Amino acid sequence: MPLRPIARVSSRELKDFRANLREQEPIIITDLYRGSRIAEVDSIGRAAQEFGDIRLEIGRSYFDQHYDEPQSQAHEPDETLSLRDYFALLERVPGTDRFCREQALPPLVRSAFDLPGISRLGPESKPVCMIYAANDGLVAPLHFDLDQREVLFTEVLGRKRIYLVRPGLAARLCPIRNFCSFPVHRFAEEEREAFFAFNDAHTCLLEPGETLYIPKLWWHYLANVGVTLAFNVRFGLAPASVRLRTLPSNYLNQNVSRELVDPLTGKASDPRCVEQLLAAFYGDYPGPEERLHATVAALQEAYSSVCASSLQKPYLSGWFKALMQQTPAKEALYYGYYEPAKLPGESSEGCSEADLKSLQRLGRVNRMEPEKLDELCRDYGLAPSVAELKRREANILYTNLMFGRYREDWPV
Numbered sequence: 001m002p003l004r005p006i007a008r009v010s011s012r013e014l015k016d017f018r019a020n021l022r023e024q025e026p027i028i029i030t031d032l033y034r035g036s037r038i039a040e041v042d043s044i045g046r047a048a049q050e051f052g053d054i055r056l057e058i059g060r061s062y063f064d065q066h067y068d069e070p071q072s073q074a075h076e077p078d079e080t081l082s083l084r085d086y087f088a089l090l091e092r093v094p095g096t097d098r099f100c101r102e103q104a105l106p107p108l109v110r111s112a113f114d115l116p117g118i119s120r121l122g123p124e125s126k127p128v129c130m131i132y133a134a135n136d137g138l139v140a141p142l143h144f145d146l147d148q149r150e151v152l153f154t155e156v157l158g159r160k161r162i163y164l165v166r167p168g169l170a171a172r173l174c175p176i177r178n179f180c181s182f183p184v185h186r187f188a189e190e191e192r193e194a195f196f197a198f199n200d201a202h203t204c205l206l207e208p209g210e211t212l213y214i215p216k217l218w219w220h221y222l223a224n225v226g227v228t229l230a231f232n233v234r235f236g237l238a239p240a241s242v243r244l245r246t247l248p249s250n251y252l253n254q255n256v257s258r259e260l261v262d263p264l265t266g267k268a269s270d271p272r273c274v275e276q277l278l279a280a281f282y283g284d285y286p287g288p289e290e291r292l293h294a295t296v297a298a299l300q301e302a303y304s305s306v307c308a309s310s311l312q313k314p315y316l317s318g319w320f321k322a323l324m325q326q327t328p329a330k331e332a333l334y335y336g337y338y339e340p341a342k343l344p345g346e347s348s349e350g351c352s353e354a355d356l357k358s359l360q361r362l363g364r365v366n367r368m369e370p371e372k373l374d375e376l377c378r379d380y381g382l383a384p385s386v387a388e389l390k391r392r393e394a395n396i397l398y399t400n401l402m403f404g405r406y407r408e409d410w411p412v
Helices: 017-023 044-051 063-067 083-092 167-173 189-198 239-244 251-260 271-282 288-306 318-325 329-335 353-362 370-379 386-404
Strands: 027-029 055-060 079-082 098-104 128-134 139-143 150-165 202-206 211-214 219-235
Touching: 044 083, 044 150, 055 083, 079 083, 083 098, 083 219, 150 167, 167 219, 167 251, 239 251, 239 271, 251 271, 251 288, 271 288
Parallel strands: none
Antiparallel strands: 027 211, 055 079, 055 098, 098 128, 128 219, 139 219, 150 202, 150 211, 150 219
């Protein structure tokens, strides 16, 4: 199956963006910010002149943390640099893999454009804007975003080679949490193209000034061509999505959430199913494994019921299970794979502050604000005491960690 080139239109030619939202169809808008100050930033020098003083958190390329290096080497501390100093770093060290990880768009950059009208379509919610800056050749590996928002991704400087894969094909990607476990960035170019063609991918080379609409929960792979500066506007977060995204992340929840929530109205097509899923995860269980089994069963039932157009069985070869079982615990985190016995704080009946902090530091879980956890526990008639909430939080964090390594044919 050939790759699908993403259509380009000007803002004047964009007649009905609602149709793209309804059909979840990617599109490139070539001049969405025409006439704004951000559209005038066409060089590194101009970017340094306009925004050079903004502060950026700079860290290592995050795909190394998933595929290449043991834990002790992967988590180098971030540093804060001005955009001007980051550009200077790229000039001094042309091959550096330091880049600006996703962070909130600084007010100075936000003041350089007005929110586009199309970001007000769909469910009413406050848009979120993020900024990125990266060196030539750095890659964001194939993944989907957990926030369940629609995305308008704009390239300011440089270009990006982008591939998009619809959620319904997730089972082909051997997914672990929200990442494809195939190291696609390590493939030869011809092999990578064949991989994405097999997965019916949409593709483009996003040029400076262009904006790509990425439908919510779609898989995306981005490779930087030249020094790049980009930002996005994330919008259309539905109330039902706010609740569903607190469930453990994997392709089951990805597809169920996509199918249950209408992208235009934000309404849940089956509110009862949403409630059943939340009840399954936030119910009271003696331990995290019981919560895991109940949550997986509920998600599988919902997946088979509402995701008829999605692949129903994962593509998983026998060697993968054997490989993961041999993976050392410290490295297994990057694959989302942990045996229950290797988790800190083994007892689900009690969890010390140190154990709870250790669980939180693992970072590969969906963390919730305490008030959200309290609210959900109260919704489902669970004990609201502080001690119980701490125990339950640890229990839920355990389940999240184990959820990442779950496969239908694996004993848990």
